[in-house]
Amino acid sequence: MSNDIVLVGAGCMGAALLPGLFKGFQKSRILVVDTSPLRREKVAAMGVDVASAIDNIDGGATVVLALPPNSFSGFASSTLALKGHAGLVISVMAGVRIATIKHALQICNVVRAIPNTPAETLKSMTVFCAATSVSLLCLEFAERVLSLFGEAIRVESENLMDPATAICGxxxxxxxxxxxxxxxxxxxxxxxxxxxxxxxxxxxxxxxxxxxxxxxxxxxxxxxxxxxxxxxxxxxxxxxxxNFKEVVGDALLKATIHSRSLGCMVEEAENERSHR
Ligand SMILES: NC(=O)C1=CN([C@@H]2O[C@H](COP(=O)(O)OP(=O)(O)OC[C@H]3O[C@@H](n4cnc5c(N)ncnc54)[C@H](OP(=O)(O)O)[C@@H]3O)[C@@H](O)[C@H]2O)C=CC1
Ligand SMILES: O=C(O)[C@@H]1CCC=N1
Known part of the structure; x- marks a missing residue:
């Protein structure tokens, strides 16, 4: 595993992860990949390397996917450099299931995490879940990375990631x-x-x-x-x-259900793409 970090998507959530990454990876190369020229300009002004796509990548680099769920399938199909990536891939995308990411990128070391914007002040509450195929080394590293943003807890059941998205995210x-x-x-x-x-x-x-x-x-x-x-x-x-409690419960349930349907939508897009 190398010390390189590649952050894909520097929007509201991705940018909020940067202070934690700066703290934890002072001596490492951090590359921020974003399709938006405006976002790239903002990040470049902090002295960070930016690119609009991943052309090549160190095999041991850690990749953080913070792009919108509906951009993932297109990103996966166009990013050949990530195919079969051996290093750790942490996704913070709402809904997108571990199996979908593994399949789309043909990788094993996937961790699905839901942080929140207080990561900007290192006060995130992050819930994460690891693929059973993640190596012990990558799992320990993922715990360390996610703890840079604030509190991080690991859950065994991926089902909990959807309510975590509603509550935490x-x-x-x-x-x-x-x-x-x-x-x-x-x-x-x-x-x-x-x-x-x-x-x-x-x-x-x-x-x-x-x-x-x-x-x-x-x-x-x-x-x-x-x-x-x-x-x-x-x-x-x-x-x-x-009925304030019920109103809050209803709101959280709606968000949980939407997280699940985002997961289904991305999986369908991915299945369609791979059968083409
Ligand atoms: N916002 C939050 O509080 C939280 C968000 N998340 C998750 O984080 C992810 C990002 O959300 P958020 O930051 O709010 O979204 P934003 O829209 O603010 O940022 C997403 C960024 O990703 C860029 N992008 C889109 N497609 C690609 C691509 N193929 N390659 C590189 N960059 C790309 C977008 O550029 P462009 O504008 O050009 O499309 C944009 O700059 C989502 O998956 C979301 O579910 C998770 C937890 C909390
Ligand atoms: O609203 C969203 O879909 C993202 C995920 C959780 C917070 N923001």
């Missing part, structure tokens, strides 16, 4: 959505923009710090705030009356 979106609702209320009530943004950010960070201590479950933290007969209980009553 999408999580920062729902929390930010909730934050935006609170920010709008703060502004409506008369706080200025900066004050509103600070209040919401600090409430979330502070709550996150309590959650990450880990000795109290979220609902315990909620109850701790709900002074009997107090103001918060009035607010939580409204959330309960409007």
């Amino acid at each position: 999408g999580g920062p979106a729902y929390i930010s959505y909730f934050a935006e609702c609170m920010r709008c209320f703060a502004v409506e009530q008369g706080f200025n923009d900066d004050e509103s943004a600070l209040i919401v950010a600090q409430v979330l960070c502070g709550t996150g710090s309590l959650l990450s201590v880990g000795d109290r479950r979220p609902m315990q933290l909620c109850r701790d705030v709900m002074t009997p007969g107090g103001t918060t209980a009035r607010a939580v009553e409204v959330l309960d009356r409007n």
